[in-house]
Each structure stands twice: as structure tokens, then as C-alpha cells.
Amino acid sequence: MHESVEIKTDYIALGQFLKLAGLIDTGGMAKAFLAEATIKVNGELENRRGRKLYPEDEVDISGYGVFKVIRS
Numbered sequence: 001m002h003e004s005v006e007i008k009t010d011y012i013a014l015g016q017f018l019k020l021a022g023l024i025d026t027g028g029m030a031k032a033f034l035a036e037a038t039i040k041v042n043g044e045l046e047n048r049r050g051r052k053l054y055p056e057d058e059v060d061i062s063g064y065g066v067f068k069v070i071r072s
Contacts, residue, residue: 002068015049017059021067038062
């Protein structure tokens with residue numbers, strides 16, 4: 001099962017996504033979180049906080065779950 005994260009723009013950066021999903025409190029925490037967590041975007045390993053995520057992208061964060069980007 002996926003948890004949906006709703007965006008209002010065409011895309012969102014991975015670092016901002018982590019904050020929107022409630023996994024980090026501030027954007028400054030993104031670098032440390034990405035260094036520690038195993039993250040896959042659409043099945044491919046990812047660690048760039050600037051990676052653009054688009055609606056229908058699937059973000060699998062080991063230990064936290066699978067999230068799906070949706071547009072409102």
C-alpha cells in the first residue's frame with residue numbers, strides 16, 4: 001500500500017518532498033537524511049535532494065514506506 005503525498009505544482013524536489021511527507025522537519029535536514037536512508041525513486045537508487053519528482057512517481061524509503069506523488 002502506498003501513502004499519497006499531494007503536490008500543487010508540476011514537480012517537487014526530493015528534499016522538499018521529504019519535508020512535505022513529514023519525514024524531516026526542515027529542508028536543512030534533507031542532506032543528512034539522504035545520507036542515512038536508502039531511497040528508490042521508481043525503482044532506482046537516489047540520493048540527490050534536488051531530484052525532481054513528478055505526479056505518479058513512486059518513492060520507496062527503506063524503513064519508512066512507499067509514497068506516491070499525486071497532483072491536487
